[in-house]
Amino acid sequence: MAVGKKSQTVSVGGHRLKITNLDKVLYPATGTTKADVLEYYARVARVFIRYAHDRPATRKRWVNGVGTMKEPGKVFFQKDLDDSTPEWVERHAIEHKDHSNHYPLVNNAATLAWLAQIAALEIHVPQWKFDGRGLAQNPDRLVLDLDPGDGIGLAECAEVARAAKIIFDDMGLRAFPVTSGSKGIHLYAALDGKSTSVQVSAVARELARALETEHPELVVSDMKRALRPGKVFVDWSQNNAAKTTVAPYSLRGRLRPTVAAPRTWKELESAGLKHLEFEEVLRRVEKGNDPLAELVDEMPGENAGTGEKLAAYISMRDPKRTPEPMSGSNDSSGTSFVIQEHHARQLHYDFRLERDGVLVSWALPKGVPTSSAKNHLAVQTEDHPLDYGSFEGTIPAGQYGAGTVTIWDAGEYEREKWRDDEVIVTLHGRNGGGLGVPTRVALIRTGGEGKKRNNWLIHLMKPVPATGQSVSKDSVASTAKATKPKGKRHSAGFVEPMLATLGTERDISDEDEWAFEMKWDGMRIIAAVQDDEARLFTRNRRDVTSTFPDVAIDIARSSRLSSAVFDGEIVALNRNGRPDFGLLQQRIGLTRVRDVQKAMSTVPVKYFLFDMIESDGESMVDDSYESRRARLREAVVESDVVQMPPAFDVGLNTAISASRELELEGVIAKRLDDAYRPGRRSRGWIKIKHHRAQEVVVGGWRPGKGQRSATIGSLLVGVPGPQGLTYVGRVGTGFSERELEKIALRLTSRARKTSPFVDVPKSDSADAHWVRPDLVGEVQFVEWTATGRLRQPSWRGWRPDKSPSDVTKEQP
Numbered sequence: 001m002a003v004g005k006k007s008q009t010v011s012v013g014g015h016r017l018k019i020t021n022l023d024k025v026l027y028p029a030t031g032t033t034k035a036d037v038l039e040y041y042a043r044v045a046r047v048f049i050r051y052a053h054d055r056p057a058t059r060k061r062w063v064n065g066v067g068t069m070k071e072p073g074k075v076f077f078q079k080d081l082d083d084s085t086p087e088w089v090e091r092h093a094i095e096h097k098d099h100s101n102h103y104p105l106v107n108n109a110a111t112l113a114w115l116a117q118i119a120a121l122e123i124h125v126p127q128w129k130f131d132g133r134g135l136a137q138n139p140d141r142l143v144l145d146l147d148p149g150d151g152i153g154l155a156e157c158a159e160v161a162r163a164a165k166i167i168f169d170d171m172g173l174r175a176f177p178v179t180s181g182s183k184g185i186h187l188y189a190a191l192d193g194k195s196t197s198v199q200v201s202a203v204a205r206e207l208a209r210a211l212e213t214e215h216p217e218l219v220v221s222d223m224k225r226a227l228r229p230g231k232v233f234v235d236w237s238q239n240n241a242a243k244t245t246v247a248p249y250s251l252r253g254r255l256r257p258t259v260a261a262p263r264t265w266k267e268l269e270s271a272g273l274k275h276l277e278f279e280e281v282l283r284r285v286e287k288g289n290d291p292l293a294e295l296v297d298e299m300p301g302e303n304a305g306t307g308e309k310l311a312a313y314i315s316m317r318d319p320k321r322t323p324e325p326m327s328g329s330n331d332s333s334g335t336s337f338v339i340q341e342h343h344a345r346q347l348h349y350d351f352r353l354e355r356d357g358v359l360v361s362w363a364l365p366k367g368v369p370t371s372s373a374k375n376h377l378a379v380q381t382e383d384h385p386l387d388y389g390s391f392e393g394t395i396p397a398g399q400y401g402a403g404t405v406t407i408w409d410a411g412e413y414e415r416e417k418w419r420d421d422e423v424i425v426t427l428h429g430r431n432g433g434g435l436g437v438p439t440r441v442a443l444i445r446t447g448g449e450g451k452k453r454n455n456w457l458i459h460l461m462k463p464v465p466a467t468g469q470s471v472s473k474d475s476v477a478s479t480a481k482a483t484k485p486k487g488k489r490h491s492a493g494f495v496e497p498m499l500a501t502l503g504t505e506r507d508i509s510d511e512d513e514w515a516f517e518m519k520w521d522g523m524r525i526i527a528a529v530q531d532d533e534a535r536l537f538t539r540n541r542r543d544v545t546s547t548f549p550d551v552a553i554d555i556a557r558s559s560r561l562s563s564a565v566f567d568g569e570i571v572a573l574n575r576n577g578r579p580d581f582g583l584l585q586q587r588i589g590l591t592r593v594r595d596v597q598k599a600m601s602t603v604p605v606k607y608f609l610f611d612m613i614e615s616d617g618e619s620m621v622d623d624s625y626e627s628r629r630a631r632l633r634e635a636v637v638e639s640d641v642v643q644m645p646p647a648f649d650v651g652l653n654t655a656i657s658a659s660r661e662l663e664l665e666g667v668i669a670k671r672l673d674d675a676y677r678p679g680r681r682s683r684g685w686i687k688i689k690h691h692r693a694q695e696v697v698v699g700g701w702r703p704g705k706g707q708r709s710a711t712i713g714s715l716l717v718g719v720p721g722p723q724g725l726t727y728v729g730r731v732g733t734g735f736s737e738r739e740l741e742k743i744a745l746r747l748t749s750r751a752r753k754t755s756p757f758v759d760v761p762k763s764d765s766a767d768a769h770w771v772r773p774d775l776v777g778e779v780q781f782v783e784w785t786a787t788g789r790l791r792q793p794s795w796r797g798w799r800p801d802k803s804p805s806d807v808t809k810e811q812p
Contacts, residue, residue: 056103149228190298204236262292325387344403409433493528496679516655522571538801734795
């Protein structure tokens with residue numbers, strides 16, 4: 001969006017919209033411009049529409065901005081649409097005694113952008129929807145507005161909210177809190193749509209009176225303003241059909257750009273509870289954090305926003321000329337999948353997973369991969385209606401996707417992970433289907449901007465295996481024997497670790513909102529403790545308890561809890577007390593008891609704990625980082641092996657200086673209010689490195705020359721990309737002679753005749769020996785070249801805790 005232009009025309013969801021005065025400041029206190037407001041509403045459109053869909057929208061407009069405390073901006077309260085409203089804005093009328101008003105429906109991102117363009121900062125909606133004929137339905141949700149009187153604030157509102165939650169629970173209703181962005185808190189509860197607004201208002205009024213009866217010193221339910229000072233007014237009247245409430249995720253016309261922000265109940269318990277501003281809300285939304293999402297699931301009818309999701313699908317098809325379905329079934333399982341063989345201009349397969357009322361779809365030019373050694377391209381396409389899951393037939397010539405469609409396999413799937421850049425599911429097809437057996441696949445987004453953003457890889461994964469044997473801690477030897485691997489990976493007690501995003505100092509805007517930990521050069525380990533036993537898992541679920549029995553025994557002894565799941569890093573320290581990844585390599589991969597015991601005496605390790613995921617069977621993933629660290633300190637007694645390095649609050653520059661002085665890798669910045677996101681690469685954790693490192697997949701090697709003529713001269717390495725394993729260069733330094741011998745033995749058993757890379761230059765492949773690309777290593781390098789090669793890479797060691805599917809190109 002070109003700030004500075006007087007006007008420009010943009011296309012949003014296929015609708016043209018003229019936008020003007022992008023640099024106009026709408027919030028003088030923060031310098032927030034119309035461009036910022038447009039960007040905010042564009043980025044939250046998906047969740048905003050979920051709660052405003054098919055509801056008449058009343059607007060509060062600050063055309064010249066909200067002003068200042070001394071000179072507040074003028075606000076226009078608008079119901080009816082004026083003549084300048086774009087024709088494509090959906091609308092319905094509400095009839096009054098002497099007139100009718102036409103209200104916009106915020107059913108798509110284009111309408112939300114138009115509202116931002118006209119400076120409609122606040123958008124208010126009722127608790128009921130229009131049906132398809134434009135008739136008002138019964139309310140599908142109840143709302144209470146907890147409004148603090150003079151002399152009290154948000155903390156007292158939170159206290160009343162918790163009291164109200166008890167009453168909601170007794171009524172069989174689930175309450176969801178929203179800090180209003182103005183003064184108080186809104187509480188929402190889903191309804192079945194069988195009661196009228198009059199009936200719902202009566203219930204809300206009785207609920208408010210019950211709160212006043214139980215807490216007369218704090219609550220008032222009477223409308224008289226004279227009674228409100230020092231108390232929380234529970235406004236039940238917004239359930240009236242003629243009343244509205246500011247929509248969740250709407251901006252507020254306050255001095256600062258606060259938002260009506262959905263919150264968790266745990267957040268309401270925080271002593272530092274405050275209203276959120278739009279940048280904070282954006283971070284939450286983009287991490288997939290929407291505490292109000294389950295409210296929609298409990299309301300009747302279709303999933304909200306389904307019409308918006310299918311807009312692209314419908315716009316590309318003529319229902320009069322194609323037999324393809326144009327709607328979705330409401331009786332679907334919620335976890336259906338289908339793979340369709342599509343004989344279009346080119347044969348391909350369409351892979352579709354049910355999600356939020358639609359089939360999320362990818363085109364697979366080469367179908368589902370049959371080997372984990374080779375990934376296939378998956379191009380994300382438009383969402384399809386649920387009924388497409390049973391569609392077979394011929395799409396006529398001249399129509400989009402013309403050709404014959406048949407079902408290759410279909411059934412149900414188990415979801416292991418679903419986020420914006422990675423999906424992992426296990427497919428259970430039908431008898432006689434193309435899959436044949438339960439199939440675990442990962443979809444990994446590899447694209448960047450524009451059309452390439454739709455590029456993914458589909459990777460065939462190994463199935464999740466059965467639970468393995470527990471650990472005894474009678475002695476190190478018996479521990480190692482009891483957990484000696486039998487060729488299987490274990491999953492009991494495993495929680496996928498949260499991942500950090502590579503960044504720079506520029507990513508940390510307000511240092512007071514972050515803690516800074518040292519980045520340890522070791523092996524990420526999840527420790528699952530149950531009674532007096534512990535099991536250790538790598539990031540890719542590999543059970544390494546028998547490799548590090550000293551850590552397993554010590555964490556079990558150190559834990560004050562009967563059961564817990566911890567997150568940390570196993571490191572080996574050199575003679576100077578510095579983490580040494582090369583030294584740790586001497587212990588990685590050892591399984592024989594004799595080898596493990598010998599290595600323990602020569603390479604002792606530490607387990608540095610930095611997070612806690614479960615406490616006595618209670619998940620802590622929704623708790624803030626600050627809360628989890630406090631619980632961690634209470635739950636563990638430090639020992640010589642198990643330690644809790646401090647988190648610094650002295651500022652980023654000081655932390656980075658300390659990291660350099662200690663000769664560490666860098667710093668991990670962690671947001672104090674951020675939840676734990678299992679398996680997700682979150683911007684709530686930012687890793688800031690002193691040197692550049694890259695995980696790579698080894699796909700071949702070249703023989704050495706001179707003194708290395710009898711062994712390996714360099715490794716040929718790559719990073720998975722849209723077309724397969726992309727070659728990124730040769731690594732010929734960083735090895736000791738002993739390491740080269742071990743690597744040669746390891747690669748000999750993996751020999752293959754053809755290159756696993758998609759693009760190796762002839763100069764590098766002339767005398768190459770190719771290997772099966774299933775081993776991951778790590779290199780240090782100076783920079784990426786213009787041709788996508790590693791400049792001056794140096795070998796750091798193997799990463800057995802990573803799978804090839806885990807490897808992505810890292811660059812800030």
